[in-house]
Structures are given as C-alpha cells and as structure tokens.
Amino acid sequence: MANVELQYLTHPQFTWVHAVKAVKDGSTVGSVMITEKRDGSIYLSCFSVNEKFRNQGIGRKILQFTKSKYREKKISLDTNKNYQAAYHLYLSERFKVTKDGKCYVKMGFEPNK
Ligand SMILES: CC(C)(COP(=O)(O)OP(=O)(O)OC[C@H]1O[C@@H](n2cnc3c(N)ncnc32)[C@H](O)[C@@H]1OP(=O)(O)O)[C@@H](O)C(=O)NCCC(=O)NCCS
Numbered sequence: 001m002a003n004v005e006l007q008y009l010t011h012p013q014f015t016w017v018h019a020v021k022a023v024k025d026g027s028t029v030g031s032v033m034i035t036e037k038r039d040g041s042i043y044l045s046c047f048s049v050n051e052k053f054r055n056q057g058i059g060r061k062i063l064q065f066t067k068s069k070y071r072e073k074k075i076s077l078d079t080n081k082n083y084q085a086a087y088h089l090y091l092s093e094r095f096k097v098t099k100d101g102k103c104y105v106k107m108g109f110e111p112n113k
Pocket of ligand 1: 046047054055058059084
C-alpha cells in the first residue's frame with residue numbers, strides 16, 4: 001500500500017468548492033473535487049489517481065479521508081459501470097446506486113446506513 005500524505009484544500013475564491021489530494025514525495029498523485037450542494041450534502045467529481053500509482057490503495061485512502069472530513073454528510077457522485085475500478089471502489093466504500101441511467105449511474109453514500 002502506497003504511503004501518501006492526504007491534504008484537504010479549500011478554494012482560494014469559492015467557499016463551496018474544496019479538494020482532497022494525495023501527495024507522494026512532494027508530487028500530487030491523486031485527487032478528488034468536493035462541491036457543497038444547497039441541500040447540505042456534498043458532491044464528488046474529477047476523482048482520479050495518476051495511472052502509475054493505481055491499485056495501491058490511494059483512491060480508497062482519498063475516499064475514506066474525504067468521508068472522514070464530512071462525517072455527517074450525504075455524499076453523491078456520477079459515474080459509469082464501465083469505470084470498473086471506480087465502481088468497485090464506490091460499492092466497497094458503501095456507496096449505493098441511486099439512479100441507473102443509460103450512460104451513467106448516480107451513486108450516494110449516507111452515513112450510518
Ligand atoms: C478510480 C481510481 C481513482 C481508483 O484509484 P486507485 O488508487 O487505483 O484505487 P485503489 O487502489 O484504492 O482501489 C482500486 C480497487 O479497484 C479494484 N480494481 C482495479 N481494477 C479493477 C477492475 N478492472 N475491475 C474491478 N475492480 C478493479 C482493485 O482491486 C481495488 O479494489 P480492492 O481494494 O478491493 O482490491 C483510478 O482507477 C482512476 O483514476 N481511474 C480513472 C479515472 C476514473 O475512473 N475516475 C472515477 C470517475 S467517476
């Protein structure tokens with residue numbers, strides 16, 4: 001499992017946009033963007049890990065760290081079942097499919113469920 005430092009970043013201009021990034025030896029190797037929605041929940045987008053560093057547990061660390069920052073919040077995201085690693089990871093982190101569309105799936109995580 002890769003040893004990375006996880007950083008929570010606030011946007012310099014926007015109060016509702018944040019990010020979590022994973023840093024290894026001074027370089028960013030993965031990140032996710034976090035947007036706060038009007039209903040108080042959060043929405044994740046642009047989740048990715050540098051290709052060279054995939055399958056080392058970094059994506060899971062990013063997701064778990066993000067969940068720990070928003071303990072009481074519902075989390076949603078859009079993805080695609082063809083993104084097999086991402087889909088597997090979301091399911092194993094207790095995200096559930098909330099809408100199964102033709103080209104995408106909506107998934108949600110609810111704390112305590
Ligand atoms: C999704 C992504 C961020 C995951 O990052 P990562 O650091 O590789 O994730 P992890 O190593 O923590 O976990 C990957 C998991 O997927 C599994 N996996 C990898 N390839 C897989 C495949 N083809 N099918 C099913 N599961 C797969 C791994 O076994 C691992 O699960 P495990 O911990 O239960 O063994 C990375 O794959 C990525 O950047 N993908 C391209 C961009 C993308 O799809 N983003 C999501 C858009 S919604």
